[in-house]
Amino acid sequence: MNALDLFCGCGGLSLGFExxxxxxxxxxxxxxxxxxxxxxxxxxxxxxxxxLSKITPEDIDNELHGQTIDIIIGGPPCQGFSIAGKRxxxxxxxxxxxxxxxxxxxxxxxxxxxxNVPNILSIGNGIVKDSIIKDFSxxxxxxxxxxxxxxxxxxxxxxxxxIFVGLQKGxxxxxxxxxxxxxxxxxxxxxxxxxxxxxxxEYPTKPLSDYxxxxxxxCHKLYNHxxxxxxAKTVEIISMVPDGGNYKDLPKELQNTxxxxxxxxxxxxxxxxxxxxxxxxxxxxxxxxRIPTVRESARIQSFPDEFIFLGTKTSQYKQVGxxxxxxxxxxxxxxxxxxx
Ligand SMILES: C[S@@+](CC[C@H](N)C(=O)[O-])C[C@H]1O[C@@H](n2cnc3c(N)ncnc32)[C@H](O)[C@@H]1O
Numbered sequence: 001m002n003a004l005d006l007f008c009g010c011g012g013l014s015l016g017f018e019x020x021x022x023x024x025x026x027x028x029x030x031x032x033x034x035x036x037x038x039x040x041x042x043x044x045x046x047x048x049x050x051x052l053s054k055i056t057p058e059d060i061d062n063e064l065h066g067q068t069i070d071i072i073i074g075g076p077p078c079q080g081f082s083i084a085g086k087r088x089x090x091x092x093x094x095x096x097x098x099x100x101x102x103x104x105x106x107x108x109x110x111x112x113x114x115x116n117v118p119n120i121l122s123i124g125n126g127i128v129k130d131s132i133i134k135d136f137s138x139x140x141x142x143x144x145x146x147x148x149x150x151x152x153x154x155x156x157x158x159x160x161x162x163i164f165v166g167l168q169k170g171x172x173x174x175x176x177x178x179x180x181x182x183x184x185x186x187x188x189x190x191x192x193x194x195x196x197x198x199x200x201x202e203y204p205t206k207p208l209s210d211y212x213x214x215x216x217x218x219c220h221k222l223y224n225h226x227x228x229x230x231x232a233k234t235v236e237i238i239s240m241v242p243d244g245g246n247y248k249d250l251p252k253e254l255q256n257t258x259x260x261x262x263x264x265x266x267x268x269x270x271x272x273x274x275x276x277x278x279x280x281x282x283x284x285x286x287x288x289x290r291i292p293t294v295r296e297s298a299r300i301q302s303f304p305d306e307f308i309f310l311g312t313k314t315s316q317y318k319q320v321g322x323x324x325x326x327x328x329x330x331x332x333x334x335x336x337x338x339x340x
Contacts, residue, residue: 001340002067004028004107006052006074006100010037010309010319012301013073013115014045016329020337025067028052028060033311034319041307052076053095057106069107070340075115075324076100081131083124088131101135104166110340111172112136113332114164115324118147121162132164141166144174151272152177153331155302156188156211159275161324163332167339175335185286186269187211188299194288197225215299219306224294224316228281235289237264243286244268258282267292273300279317294320302327 001022005014008027011034017024027038030051038047048063076096082089090098104112114132121129133143143166150159153175165172187209197204200221207213230238237257240250247255247264258264262282267273269286276297277283285292292300294309294316302325309316 001070001110001337003071003073004069004103004109006072006103007076007096008038008047008074009034009322011042011045011047012303012323012326013075013113013329014038014042015303015307015326016324016331017071017073017333018042018044019326019330020333022071022333022337024073025069026060026064028055033315034322037308037310037316037319040310052099053092055099057103070110071336072100072104072107072109072112073115074100074113078116078120078128081123081128083127086127088124088128097132101139104136104141105139108139108168110168111336112141112164112166113336114166116162116164118160118162121145121147136164136166141168142171144172146174148174148328148332149177150302150325150328151182152179153325154179154183154211154327155272155300155325156183156185157273157276157300157302157325158271159301159325159328161328165332165336170339172336172339175331178331182272183211184270185267185273185300188215188273189267189285189292189296190269192222192225192293192296192299194227194290196227196293197222199223199226215302215304217304217306219304222295222305223308224298225296226313227288227290227293228313230290238266238284238289241266241284244271276300276321278321279314297321301325 003022003024005027008029014024024045027047028050029035035047035049081094082091136143145164147160147162150157191205191208191212193204241264266284267286281291297320
């Protein structure tokens with residue numbers, strides 16, 4: 001099965017599909033750094049840097065060299081849908097989503113998978129969700145949707161994502177929860193050291209959990225584990241927050257030092273992580289007085305250690321934080337292949 005990944009980013013969604021045996025032949029994204037990471041890690045695919053608000057499916061036909069597209073996957077950023085009464089208006093804000101629809105209309109894949117934030121289902125009392133279902137039903141797809149929780153599929157993170165799956169034939173049923181016990185932050189990170197490791201150096205310890213064995217997957221070298229040096233005040237404040245705690249654990253006079261409700265939050269070593277951010281520096285390691293490294297964030301997202309992030313550190317955090325957890329994507333892909 002050949003797939004095309006629209007808005008591919010660094011390729012978390014693609015990776016899950018590849019692990020399930022899908023041949024992701026191309027990824028498209030307008031962000032140069034993410035495309036570089038995509039190409040570096042998806043050797044059998046081709047990431048191209050294009051603005052999807054400006055190109056049409058015909059524009060990439062040449063680059064596909066006649067290969068068929070069986071599945072279209074992707075998470076178009078939906079900055080906001082403009083709504084009038086009971087319908088979604090066609091305007092610039094939902095242009096990216098509309099282009100996803102155009103690609104599906106043009107290539108007529110056997111299936112598509114559209115990923116988005118959970119509140120896409122509730123905007124305008126469900127008008128956007130209904131409009132998505134209608135757009136694809138009009139193209140002949142039977143569309144199912146569900147909010148899936150990444151930790152139910154082995155990812156050490158409570159990240160929820162709305163997934164729409166359309167099939168030309170059959171009616172998709174989403175994969176059931178796959179784990180009996182959630183993977184914790186401790187199981188995900190405990191073999192990674194407090195201090196920086198030079199890219200390509202060996203791991204300082206053996207894997208300490210089944211998850212670590214899985215995520216190392218034969219990899220012997222560590223990349224993207226450079227720690228962020230915080231100023232003395234930040235270290236002093238975060239050192240007062242216990243494992244799993246937050247700003248409420250601080251003395252009263254320090255509780256408002258950062259004016260966001262997620263401030264001074266530590267991972268809970270005994271639970272899956274909360275949804276990681278894209279590098280805002282409010283979430284800290286459960287034990288160390290620093291934010292997680294890019295590698296630790298990637299572990300929380302279930303990227304294998306052999307997946308290497310390129311670009312500046314800020315860019316790497318954003319690529320990781322934007323991604324669909326590969327293990328979640330894999331669970332969807334495995335189920336989807338049963339229908340194709
Ligand atoms: C949520 S991220 C996708 C993450 C990806 N599915 C993954 O699993 O790694 C959304 C992506 O849309 C891309 N994007 C935003 N506007 C775009 C545009 N006009 N054309 C192409 N890509 C765009 C961003 O650069 C970003 O990488």
